[in-house]
Each structure stands twice: as structure tokens, then as C-alpha cells.
Amino acid sequence: MSLGGLAIAVGEVVDDAIVDVENVYKRLRENKRSPNPKAAVTIIRDACLEVRSAVVYATFAVILIVLPVLSLSGIAGALFAPLGIAYVSAVLASLVVALTVTPALSALLVAGGKLKSREPPLMRWSKERYRSLLQGLAHRPRGPNQSPQTQLEYHFHSVVGD
Numbered sequence: 001m002s003l004g005g006l007a008i009a010v011g012e013v014v015d016d017a018i019v020d021v022e023n024v025y026k027r028l029r030e031n032k033r034s035p036n037p038k039a040a041v042t043i044i045r046d047a048c049l050e051v052r053s054a055v056v057y058a059t060f061a062v063i064l065i066v067l068p069v070l071s072l073s074g075i076a077g078a079l080f081a082p083l084g085i086a087y088v089s090a091v092l093a094s095l096v097v098a099l100t101v102t103p104a105l106s107a108l109l110v111a112g113g114k115l116k117s118r119e120p121p122l123m124r125w126s127k128e129r130y131r132s133l134l135q136g137l138a139h140r141p142r143g144p145n146q147s148p149q150t151q152l153e154y155h156f157h158s159v160v161g162d
Contacts, residue, residue, distance in 0.1 A: 025057070028043055041111055044110065063091055
């Protein structure tokens with residue numbers, strides 16, 4: 001069951017580092033477009049500190065969800081306690097790596113590299129579609145007599161067409 005806990009934790013383990021690195025890239029891209037850019041190491045530090053509390057709180061929330069598994073008794077406790085311990089250990093180790101190793105590696109690997117000033121094409125395309133969808137929905141507020149399902153169908157047909 002320990003391997004099962006580690007297998008389940010894989011998604012959570014990489015999530016903390018991904019959040020850090022995504023924010024680093026976003027802030028470096030914004031800094032590159034700035035009229036008076038700051039040093040890359042300063043931007044990386046600020047970007048990692050910006051998301052640090054969210055990463056810590058999310059990690060502890062996930063751990064709190066798993067803790068009741070550790071209090072199971074009998075056969076269920078004997079089966080699932082190793083899974084819970086492995087999961088919590090992996091997530092805590094991931095948090096330590098996200099708070100220490102990820103910012104350091106970002107400073108070493110990302111700071112001096114070539115960074116595209118634009119977002120990836122798929123991201124730009126998605127944001128354009130999402131922005132136009134939101135603008136369309138904002139200009140058509142729901143009437144008092146329309147159900148949410150009717151309103152959703154109306155917006156779907158107005159965006160996608162018949």
C-alpha cells in the first residue's frame with residue numbers, strides 16, 4: 001500500500017513545483033516587457049514568495065484530508081495506514097523541495113536563458129476565446145424569469161451558433 005500512496009501522490013508532488021515555475025515564467029515575461037527591468041534573480045525570488053503561501057496552504061489542506069485515513073482501526077487501518085503515511089510523507093517532501101530547491105533551480109536554469117516575450121500560441125488562443133466568451137456573457141445578463149439551464153442554452157447558441 002505504500003507504493004499505492006506514492007502513486008496517488010505523484011500529481012500532488014509535482015504540482016507545488018509547477019505552480020512556482022509557472023509564476024516565475026510569468027513574472028520574468030512581464031519583467032522583460034517592462035521599461036525598466038529588474039534583475040532576474042530578484043524577479044524569481046519575488047515570484048516564488050508570491051505563491052509560497054498558496055502552495056503551503058494547499059499542501060496542508062491536502063494533508064488534512066488524508067489524516068482521517070491514519071485513524072482507521074482494524075483491517076482497514078492496517079491496509080490504509082501505510083498508504084496515508086506514504087502519501088503525507090511524499091507531499092511534505094514535495095513542499096520542502098518546492099520551497100527550497102525549485103527557486104534555486106529556477107535562478108540557475110531560467111534566469112540566464114532565452115525567454116520568449118509572448119505566451120505560447122495555445123495559451124493565447126485559449127485566452128482570446130475565453131475573453132470573448134466572458135464579454136458575450138457579460139453583455140447578456142440573465143433575466144428574472146429565465147432558468148439557469150435556459151440561460152446556458154441561450155449563451156451556448158449565441159457563442160457557438162445553431
